[in-house]
Amino acid sequence: MNHAYILTLSCPDRRGIVHAVSGFLFEHGGNIEEAAQYNDPDTGLFFMRVRFACDELAPEALSSQLKTFAEPFEMNWKLHDTTQPMRTVILVSKEGHCLNDLLFRWKSGLLPLDVRAIISNHRDFYQLAASYNIPFHHLPVSAATKGQVEARQLEIIEAEGAELVVLARYMQILSNDMCKKLAGRAINIHHSFLPSFKGAKPYYQAHDRGVKLIGATAHYVTADLDEGPIIEQDVARADHSKTVEDLTAMGRDTESQVLARAVKWHSEHRVVLNGHKTVIFK
Incomplete structure (x- = not known):
């Protein structure tokens, strides 16, 4: 062959x-x-x-x-x-829906990945990582330790030869230096339909505005917060009867699907950067 x-x-x-x-x-x-x-x-x-x-x-x-x-x-x-699956490191905080979805798809043979490590600022998912036999690195972050933690994260990423870093609801803002070092190989999932509802508690913002669409955006990480080249977006319809909890649940499903598609296309080398945009060969 x-x-x-x-x-x-x-x-x-x-x-x-x-x-x-x-x-x-x-x-x-x-x-x-x-x-x-x-x-x-x-x-x-x-x-x-x-x-x-x-x-x-x-x-x-x-x-x-x-x-x-x-x-x-x-x-x-x-x-x-094509015989080499993409070496990947995943970063996560306290919400695990995207992480769980990616790991299941990977183990099911749906994503051409080689997940080498999971890094988190919380201990919540060490058992999930162990169930997939993936090394788990607990690196708590504070304002005083952010520089040292990012240095350690980069050590792990480089030691694993990671071609892709996935921020699967990693709720820490990366430094400009970190963003530059991960340029073109780090994907973030943002839990709203950019550029609307940036920052904290987007579903509360969306509920307060009475939105009719709940969205998610997967994009490459850049020093401009949540403004990197967009890879994939999707929406789910909402109406006046939906509570914040309803919108959050709908959003989590959308986030998982959007991130999985973005990771799949990137790992299949279907995404080419075009300035601050992307060309995607599906």
């Missing part, structure tokens, strides 16, 4: 890019199994995702050839080995 890869790329748009990419893969023994592309007229950028099989070159040799090929096109590109 041929080795399977996923190639994602972006570059200034011009004629012949698809032809050039497919020709390169053909010349190096690649057989395209799936391909999608998009050109953004606003930025003049071209985006592409290609899944292909190839057994003529080792990954290192293929990457070397790609580097030479990409230079004239000014391409930003990444080559991914």
Whole structure:
């Protein structure tokens, strides 16, 4: 069986890019199994995702050839080995619905992840982590210890070789330095339909405003709080009879589903950054 890869790329748009990419893969023994592309007229950028099989070159040799090929096109590109699940670290606080949902989907074979560790500022989910045989790191956070805790978090993330960090209702604001170090590989779930109802107790804010839609947003983490590139959003309908508790329960279901889809697309290398936006090849 041929080795399977996923190639994602972006570059200034011009004629012949698809032809050039497919020709390169053909010349190096690649057989395209799936391909999608998009050109953004606003930025003049071209985006592409290609899944292909190839057994003529080792990954290192293929990457070397790609580097030479990409230079004239000014391409930003990444080559991914589909046999390697994405190494992941999950951060969580005291609400575990998103964590529980992700772990169940992962163990059910629905997410191509390798969950390496769970980090929390509370002890609530150490037994859940143990039931999945995942190392659990309890790192309490205070204003005085935030710098040391983030340093330890980064140690764990780097030691595990994490390609993805999921903030599954981790209720701490990351420092600008932490956000920069995790750029493009950290996904947060926000429990409202951004940009509405930022900050604390969004469902109380939503109930007070009599909203008719409850939403959730999954986005990449940036130094701008809750304003990173959006990966996925969804809503559930509400009406005047819903209590804060009703809205919260509806929101938790929506959050879990939205975060799971965002994690799935990221781990399948379907998301490409386009400035402060994303291109998603579903």
